[in-house]
Amino acid sequence: xxxxxxxxxxxxxAEAHRAYVERVPGFTVAGVVHAGGEAVRFCxxxxxxxxxxDFYLPDSHGLAVCQALRAGGAAVDVIAVTSARDLSVVRGxxxxxxxxxxxxxxxxxxxxxxxxxxxxxxxRVARPGQxxxxxxxxxxxxxxxxxxxxxxxxxxxxATLDAVTSALAASADGLSAxxxxxxxxxxxxxxxxxxxxxxxxxxxxxxxxxxxxxRPEVRYVPVGHAEAGNENEGNxxx
Numbered sequence: 001x002x003x004x005x006x007x008x009x010x011x012x013x014a015e016a017h018r019a020y021v022e023r024v025p026g027f028t029v030a031g032v033v034h035a036g037g038e039a040v041r042f043c044x045x046x047x048x049x050x051x052x053x054d055f056y057l058p059d060s061h062g063l064a065v066c067q068a069l070r071a072g073g074a075a076v077d078v079i080a081v082t083s084a085r086d087l088s089v090v091r092g093x094x095x096x097x098x099x100x101x102x103x104x105x106x107x108x109x110x111x112x113x114x115x116x117x118x119x120x121x122x123x124r125v126a127r128p129g130q131x132x133x134x135x136x137x138x139x140x141x142x143x144x145x146x147x148x149x150x151x152x153x154x155x156x157x158x159a160t161l162d163a164v165t166s167a168l169a170a171s172a173d174g175l176s177a178x179x180x181x182x183x184x185x186x187x188x189x190x191x192x193x194x195x196x197x198x199x200x201x202x203x204x205x206x207x208x209x210x211x212x213x214x215r216p217e218v219r220y221v222p223v224g225h226a227e228a229g230n231e232n233e234g235n236x237x238x
Contacts, residue, residue, distance in 0.1 A: 002119060003030040005048045007039045007065070008081070009057050017052055017081065020108050024115045036060035036068070043074040050118065053098075055082035055089065063089070066096035079114055081106075083169065099144055105169070105203050105222055117144055156197065160186060164194040165203070174207055174221035195220040 004021050006029060008014035018029050030048050033039050036057045042048065051069070055062030066078055079100040080093050093101055099121075100114045120143040131137045152158065167183040168175055175183070177192035184191065198204040199220060208216035 001028040002026055002049050002122065003028055003047050004050045004052060005030050005039060005042055005046075005076075006032045006052050007034075007036070007057070007062075008032070008052070008054045009034045017111075020111050021052070021115070023108070024112050026119050027115055034058070036062070036065040039065055040068045040072060040074075043069060043076055044072060048074070048076050049122075051076050051078045052081050053078050055080060055084050063092045063096055066093075066098065070097065077118070079118065081111075085166075107201065107203065153197070156194065160184070160190070161194055161197070164191060165198065168195070168198070168204060168220060168222050171222070174209075174219035176209075176217050176219050180220070 004027055006014055006017045006021065008017055011034065014032050014034060018032050021027050021029050027050075030046055031042055033042055034057075036059050039051065039053070043051070053062045053065060057065070060068075062080060062082060062084075069076060069078070078096070078098045079102060080098045081102050081104065082089075083104040084090075085103065090101065100118060102111060102114055121140060124140045124143060131140070152161065163184045163186075164180055167180050171179075177188050177195055180186075180195060181188040181191040186194075195204060199206050204220045204222055207219045207221050209219045210216045
């Protein structure tokens with residue numbers, strides 16, 4: 001069993017992450033903490049092999065936590081679980097030895113893929129002896145990379161999906177298709193298509209908003225506090 005420490009400042013999201021990890025065969029949760037300092041102290045006192053690390057913590061940044069773990073001699077691997085898209089942060093994560101990078105919000109299936117890839121990597125590098133050559137090392141490192149997902153539906157682009165996702169994530173109360181269209185510069189019908197795609201894949205939920213007259217307006221709310229029992233629901237509040 002691979003021992004995992006969940007580091008997430010939001011208690012509800014932390015519990016969802018814990019439940020998700022426990023559902024993946026071969027993994028067990030050693031503990032859940034809500035701050036960087038707690039994570040470092042926990043790794044000093046307990047057996048931990050993998051850390052699921054939120055980068056936006058109340059007392060420090062995830063990169064600083066990685067550095068503190070390395071300085072303390074903790075032999076742990078780190079999977080970043082964060083909303084940070086800044087390329088400087090991504091570069092810093094690579095420099096700090098982060099083995100996987102998972103953007104919030106995400107589905108259980110996405111986390112499961114990362115954990116399965118990590119487990120396959122550990123299994124290959126745990127064998128005795130030496131690598132047979134460069135190709136053998138390349139194959140081992142390639143196991144850390146999750147397989148590419150299928151293409152988006154015809155007429156949809158990754159850039160627009162990212163823009164819609166970012167606009168939605170910036171609003172805790174959710175947005176209508178019209179509001180997303182205004183925020184991203186796409187047509188309202190286009191915004192609704194992408195929002196429906198997110199909702200169908202468990203990354204957003206539909207919420208009727210009742211005004212004074214007329215039919216209720218449908219708002220799309222980012223999934224930040226999903227129940228861990230639904231495999232298609234995402235989590236992570238940032």
